[in-house]
Amino acid sequence: MSELFTLPENAMHASEIARRLEAGGELLDKYLGEEIYANTDSKYLEAQRRRLAQTAAMHAERVGDKPTYLLRAPGRLNAFLEYLDMCAGDHMSTTIDGDIPVAISIRDDDRLNVANANPLFPPDEVSISAEFQRFASAPWGKHADTLDDNWDNRSLIYPHRGRPQGNWINYVLSPYMRFKWEYPEIKLRGADMTFGQATAPFRAGTSSSSALVVLAFLTLYLANRSHLPQMNIQDVCRMLGEAEWYVGTHGGANDQTTILRNPVNSVLYNRHSRPTLESTPLPFVKGVHVVLANSLWEVNKTLGGNQSFNMRKGWMKMGDEIMTLIIEAAADARSKGLNRSEGWLSNLVIEKFGFTPGCRPTLLETHPEYWEKIEANYHKFGSLHEDILGIPNAAINEMVMLLPVKITPEEAGRILGKDKSTIERIYTRPKRKIGGYHLRTTARFFHRENIIGRRLERIFLEAEERTASGALSVDSPEYDNYRLAVGQMVDELQDALSFDFRVSIPQIDLLLTIARRGPGYLGGKLTGAGKGGCVSILVREDDSEAMCAYLDHEYYSRPERFEFYRQVLEDERRTFKPGTIEHESAEERLHILESALKSIPDQRKVVTFSRGACVIEPPA
Template sequence: MAMRQLEGAARAPAQWRALCAGSDRAFDRYLEREIYGRGGEEYLAAQKRRFAETVEAHAAAFGDGECFLMRAPGRLNAFLEYLDMCAGDHMSTTIDGDIPMAFAPRDDDTVVIRNASALFPERRFSIGEARARFASAPWGSGESAGLPDNWDNRTRVHPYHGGARGDHVNYCLAAFLRLAWDDPGLVRRGANITFGPSTIPLRAGTSSSSAIVVLSALACLRCNPARADALDVPGLCRLLGEAEWYVGTHGGANDQTTILRNEVNGILYNRHSREKLDSTPLRFLEGLRIVMANSLWEANKALGANYVFNLRKGWMDLGDDLLTAAIDHCASHAGPKGPGWALARVREHFGWTIDAPALPALDALDWRAVREKYRRFGSLDAGLLGVPQEAIAQLIMLLPAEIGPDQAGAALGKDRTALARDYTLPDEKDRVWRPRNAAVFFNTENILGRRIERLLGEAAAALERGVAPDSAEYDAFRRMLGECIERAQDTIRDDFMVSNEQLDLLLRIAAEGPGYAGGKLTGAGSGGCVCVFVREEEAEAMLAHLDRAYYGVPAHFERYRGALRALPDAAVRREMEENLARALADTPAQRRIVTFSRGACMLGL
């Protein structure tokens, strides 16, 4: 496979240092125009210093042999959320914050990982031994009873097998392991890897973990070109998404696809609804900027972020299985089909509560055609299913608003072990799954995605026919996009319920700021960052407003401090309290006007 992301030459550390330390105008233009989409002497000098530090650390660890230099950006879900996890079309971009990495191939199958930061000690693993260990994990009883033995199920039953949850080495191992899983004979060479200073916010919903997975996979492919030759880009995107399952979050492939494929100043609409993953590039609006602001509430597993993510995945997967069962049941109906037959058939057969007196749009559906077109919740789109929007809304009403483990198990023929494995059991506070909420969320996101795609396309066409960016006609596109973003946040907060009080507070304060056009959380939620859409001429003023009205008010962080004080692990509590103190002492690092950078790539002219 010829991949642009793998194009680039290895150089001696001294050559990299000279390139980064000098004032080579061609290299500066390359970074500005082809990598970051922004320039300025101070900004570019800061990036080159990070690259130089990465190479210095690599040379100190592994010697002065030639190495490759690569970087991968964070992902920004400025528009939609979660759709890739249910075969829906997702839209996102990449920020100008990134992780640099130096690497060189080895002659054996060992991967040695170093980091420019002393916080991360050296780690190493053998690709072959790691694969053998994972392949020999117990199978056929307990959680794995009755399951096919494949990557999907093994990562569900044995995530980060033999490792520690949250360990940074898991993300690198995941990439090498997934690429070696199907074709171990094609992944025989390891690498010496050094990660450099990152400018992606930590635990802030911008997928720094996915950036590490992508970087590690590209290093693996560069060291094992025969494995690269066996892949196309959509296939690699799929494998990258599956690789991250190993660390314990069973998500989709949107983050990895965007991090791999995005272009400078670009947005990608990733078509997960298609059999072969494709991406549609879109152009952002003139005259708008995005301010990414960190709420400072860490999206951390210690505060339940993993549980919230996995439970919402459970809402989605359970709802998908229930809706699939309902569609199958209606498609197989051979009896009379009078008014209300579909609702009555589902209600009587499954027994869950459907609080709707009538769903007339369902009676006339071609249920076999619906069954043929329905793949997952991402298909809850009138265009994908080929049915009216009214029918989509009524299909969603077939789902229970709430369902507990006993009723779900009876409907699907699963015991509690299988329910826990497949959907994450709700805890004592949650008690139930909310599959209808999930369906409403995904349907709304689908509608918004199509609307934003049309809006951005119409705006680009308007510019091409000579409409001025500062005209009232073009400004209407900015207002409409802002309305879509606000609606996206509404459904994230009210239907999917993954916002929290800290994020809501930050967005309320941003909405009072100069030039505000719309705002939403980015990433999985439960903390992290928000995206604030702001008129370009007011972007700097918005930063000052957030400094004063949000970061400058100590009382805004008391609830978070209280949550930290309640943590049982003293070491984790101290670490997170120190993170908060450092963040508040460096406010400018917590909010930034982002540009959309190029996706992962080797560096080189």
């Protein structure tokens, strides 16, 4: 069911926002503690009030005491599933109490005047129309024969056109660029934007970048609501997912959807497999805390991070296209009566595509009715579950095994009718000469995730129903089985991320290995795109602080745990000349690492599941 997107209309002077937050009071603490942060500890709330008040005060000092909106957007926590939004699957995630605040005031021109309390993010002022003109007018002639000129392809060929790679303002601009692509005739007003002290970890796998994108869209909406078309929230979520492509990362819309829509104290199951995106809030199991621990191996999308991320999108895209070709070839064979002999499907794949299935697909060869359901219901790898396709998971396993383990750009070009350079442009060029596109393990990864996601949903709902009805106590051994089952499934997900999708790294594996020996451990996995960043560790509620202390002693306080990462950065600094982006990035990451190791308590924390992005409206 569609739901119109809207936000509160009344702005307050920045000084009044700051005054109310500084004054505090029972009503304000109840609002922040119960409706926003899911944490009613008085010292915690005092720190949040102070930080938010400082954001409003800094804004007033910078641009004057104007009518202002104070916004905040939380980090996203993929404590459960990953990547499913990128292939029309059902994704499960939540939002944490770590967030990014911003105070915004509407301007009469089309300029974005942006500043940040964090000195790593320098201030800037840009024209929305000028930036869009530069992006939209980039020459397309040499691509016209092979690629349509649409947002997907243009953002792939010309990400952040004419702007510095990795610049944080690119994220702020991205929803403006995406909106202008769809509505070029609408003139957008700009805004003064002052970002305050963030508590969401950045470059750490909690999608602080997507939080920036969401905040920028909320700013766009508040500054221009009088002349915007009506938009339902599903379309907004889709647009925000696509907006982030402007920076060079071609992901799905789950992060933005969760950041925008998650209710307080909930896990959100975003059903991208359905014709219209549906989001189902789920209750989390009781007696379990999540410890968010930073591996300190930074996810740097400025350099190799985007290549790794987009490579995996290439695996998904190519795998889906070849799976679709197999489905079409099987339909053609069946229409010609060529499906009656033993081994017909295996022979078809070998003869038509040139690779050998990984098993004898007995179920698919002997059940023609399965193919009717596959043809009707298959839509990308996110469809790989019996609830969606309508065939048994055992038959879906056979579908997965029809794909090659790995395929080279040359082999892919032969099957898809494209030359090697076009293949590498569309699906991302492998980093190594012997590299390729890992299709079978990618399909298996999404099938495994879908199975685990459905099991998690059943556990969350069943545990809540039985405790709410009084049939089960949260202190009972039977309820504890739910906690153990959830932890085991999270460990299974990490296994799939490591071995099927290959996005874990030794530093994350080391941190999780240490955590498994810690007090109250139930399960753990990386969060976000992988290749660095944070892990989420499920622990028994009574042991969460003990787990933090254990990690301090066994991981963060042991210099040898970071020798390899430090050496990688030192090598980069020596290899690249001063002034290059690689050299500067290595120096910056070394500085961040050393600073982090001097502030160990900031590197791990027990998180609560906060409300999604919103306007802060402090009561008088």
